[in-house]
Amino acid sequence: MKVVTTIAELKQFVQQTKKEQKTIGLVPTMGYLHDGHLTLARTAKADNDVVIMSIFVNPTQFGPNEDFESYPRDLPRDTELAQSAGVDVIFAPSVEEMYPADGGIKLLVGRQATILCGASRPGHFDGVVQVVAKLFHLAEPMRAYFGQKDAQQVAIIETLVRDFNFPLEIKTIAIVREEDGLAKSSRNVYLSEQERAEAPAIFAALNIAKAHFLQTQNAQEAIALADKHITTNTAGRIDYLQLLSYPDLAAITAQTNKFLLAVAVYIGKTRLIDNLIFQIEGE
Amino acid sequence: MKVVTTIAELKQFVQQTKKEQKTIGLVPTMGYLHDGHLTLARTAKADNDVVIMSIFVNPTQFGPNEDFESYPRDLPRDTELAQSAGVDVIFAPSVEEMYPADGGIKLLVGRQATILCGASRPGHFDGVVQVVAKLFHLAEPMRAYFGQKDAQQVAIIETLVRDFNFPLEIKTIAIVREEDGLAKSSRNVYLSEQERAEAPAIFAALNIAKAHFLQTQNAQEAIALADKHITTNTAGRIDYLQLLSYPDLAAITAQTNKFLLAVAVYIGKTRLIDNLIFQIEGE
Known part of the structure; x- marks a missing residue:
């Protein structure tokens, strides 16, 4: 080399x-x-x-x-x-x-x-x-x-x-994850034992939102479900949680066929990010 | 093709x-x-x-x-x-x-x-x-x-x-020129006979300024000479006449080694542009 x-x-x-x-x-x-x-x-x-x-x-x-x-x-x-x-x-x-x-x-x-x-x-x-x-x-x-x-x-x-x-x-x-789904990050070491136990709820919340959106095409409901899952299951504070078109990162429309579901959460003082990129499958 | x-x-x-x-x-x-x-x-x-x-x-x-x-x-x-x-x-x-x-x-x-x-x-x-x-x-x-x-x-x-x-x-x-030095342009046909006769003074003025600048390194004097040559020999109105560093197009300094001398002149209603790009020769 x-x-x-x-x-x-x-x-x-x-x-x-x-x-x-x-x-x-x-x-x-x-x-x-x-x-x-x-x-x-x-x-x-x-x-x-x-x-x-x-x-x-x-x-x-x-x-x-x-x-x-x-x-x-x-x-x-x-x-x-x-x-x-x-x-x-x-x-x-x-x-x-x-x-x-x-x-x-x-x-x-x-x-x-x-x-x-x-x-x-x-x-x-x-x-x-x-x-x-x-x-x-x-x-x-x-x-x-x-x-x-x-x-x-x-x-x-x-x-x-x-x-x-x-x-x-x-x-x-693709994002590399721990066995419980938490996205790997050098910041994960900053989490307390309690925080570390709660943190997988972030990825779980993204999956809940994605599943709901794919079934219903209702983005607002999907986001609300993910928001509730995070706030119910962690002591974290959501910085952002959004479903956008990918790669334009604009508001989604009926024409949007590729999506970014992105989240940033402060768990204590540690800011964790995660996301899913997905498409609506052909019928 | x-x-x-x-x-x-x-x-x-x-x-x-x-x-x-x-x-x-x-x-x-x-x-x-x-x-x-x-x-x-x-x-x-x-x-x-x-x-x-x-x-x-x-x-x-x-x-x-x-x-x-x-x-x-x-x-x-x-x-x-x-x-x-x-x-x-x-x-x-x-x-x-x-x-x-x-x-x-x-x-x-x-x-x-x-x-x-x-x-x-x-x-x-x-x-x-x-x-x-x-x-x-x-x-x-x-x-x-x-x-x-x-x-x-x-x-x-x-x-x-x-x-x-x-x-x-x-x-x-390089700029292609008529025999008398006027830069070729599809706009030259708009010039009256009198204007066409005066227009070569633009290129002549650039050459006067370049020669003076190379001899004296005095940009202000060089520009003044070119300005005078154009206003004396044509009925034109100068839009701009500037000596700048090339390609940055900034004010020249003692370190500048490549120059753009650029001019735009309204001859009647016809706007003509011309320029010289030159370096100070090594000693």
């Missing part, structure tokens, strides 16, 4: 790979790799001849009061883990390498960025699509891999690819 | 061409081809194995009071001309084919769009970079060709390619 830090080195590798008619899978990360990242890398390796993983803590997606400086970084450890998952090249550029100049042209996400997790992070998703567009152009992948856990991020990136015709496919990896 | 109107057909051609390891040159146009477009196509053909010309009157770069509906269109004539210039594929999509959905993600040009020709056309260059980014992703060219006559457009597209790392090269074709 190679670790490259300059755009010139990465482009040389990409050009050589293309010349050999090999396919490239890209796994964009901010490093400090966990199981989720490694699943993305292993899936990319199964689908493509070559896997490029970017490790770049992107300053433009952090707000002024967010933790850009203190975001955890450990390239030696990441390198070892990435290699074990079959990554061929790590691209770990400096901020100066990625943003040497600023001519003032920006990608701005619209309505999709104003809701769900975006409501409390203005500018965050603009930074995400900026760095993702750059990485897509630099690595020229046939497929790029993202975790469905960050469903809003994936929806926005799928919209970017669709509306700007990027010549690649977005692959989404 | 093929004429394709769907993205699916274009992508199929592009994928086959890439498989054969042939290089692609892209010439984006709004059709109603003139000599300038054909020079772009012939240059693209000399540099690349295959030339794709897009013919698409892009609605998103027209303002609400501009001439999108009445913009001239003549695909049969364009097809003949493009073939004669060596174009391999014309991509002539409908508006619905290019913009089937709108998830609300936009490319916004910053300061570069607020000056020169952009000052009177808010949103114009946002529409230009939107369609250009889409065409770059659809045609996947190694090189894309633009005329230097629209220097601000080229500067913005070069900035787009640089700041978003598009994997291609922008090639600029």
Whole structure:
């Protein structure tokens, strides 16, 4: 496995790979790799001849009061883990390498960025699509891999690819869950024993809402049932719980055929997110 | 030569061409081809194995009071001309084919769009970079060709390619001039005999300013000389006359090494533009 830090080195590798008619899978990360990242890398390796993983803590997606400086970084450890998952090249550029100049042209996400997790992070998703567009152009992948856990991020990136015709496919990896259904998260360790026992109610609530909606097409009732299940079975406070069209993240209509059911809940001080993406089955 | 109107057909051609390891040159146009477009196509053909010309009157770069509906269109004539210039594929999509959905993600040009020709056309260059980014992703060219006559457009597209790392090269074709130096334009026919006789003073003024600036590094004096040459030798009214850094289109500093000297002049009712792009020679 190679670790490259300059755009010139990465482009040389990409050009050589293309010349050999090999396919490239890209796994964009901010490093400090966990199981989720490694699943993305292993899936990319199964689908493509070559896997490029970017490790770049992107300053433009952090707000002024967010933790850009203190975001955890450990390239030696990441390198070892990435290699074990079959990554061929790590691209770990400096901020100066990625943003040497600023001519003032920006990608701005619209309505999709104003809701769900975006409501409390203005500018965050603009930074995400900026760095993702750059990485897509630099690595020229046939497929790029993202975790469905960050469903809003994936929806926005799928919209970017669709509306700007990027010549690649977005692959989404399903949420990895504990045996009782709780979505895996590095934050789960913050939960007390009682909170941890209650937390699976979040996933259960999503399933209740999905089943009710598929049966009745009544979104309002479905959401109310999920809301009741969470508030009855946990001491948590719901941040958001919404059923939207996917990937546009707009209000659903009779024409909507793909859905995102997304939830964020504060269990004590710990904010947990989860979601389901589903379609109405053909008749 | 093929004429394709769907993205699916274009992508199929592009994928086959890439498989054969042939290089692609892209010439984006709004059709109603003139000599300038054909020079772009012939240059693209000399540099690349295959030339794709897009013919698409892009609605998103027209303002609400501009001439999108009445913009001239003549695909049969364009097809003949493009073939004669060596174009391999014309991509002539409908508006619905290019913009089937709108998830609300936009490319916004910053300061570069607020000056020169952009000052009177808010949103114009946002529409230009939107369609250009889409065409770059659809045609996947190694090189894309633009005329230097629209220097601000080229500067913005070069900035787009640089700041978003598009994997291609922008090639600029020099302004084609009449024997007396006047930049060729379909608008020149609107000039009266007297106006036509005066119009070469515009190009002469740019050369005077450039020579003075290269000798003295005094931009203000250089601009004043050009201004005086135009107002003395024509009955024209200067819309703008500016010396800026290229491609950032910012105020020049001691560090600036590439320059755009751009002018727009109303000669009677006819608005003529011209420009020079130049560097300070190494010592």
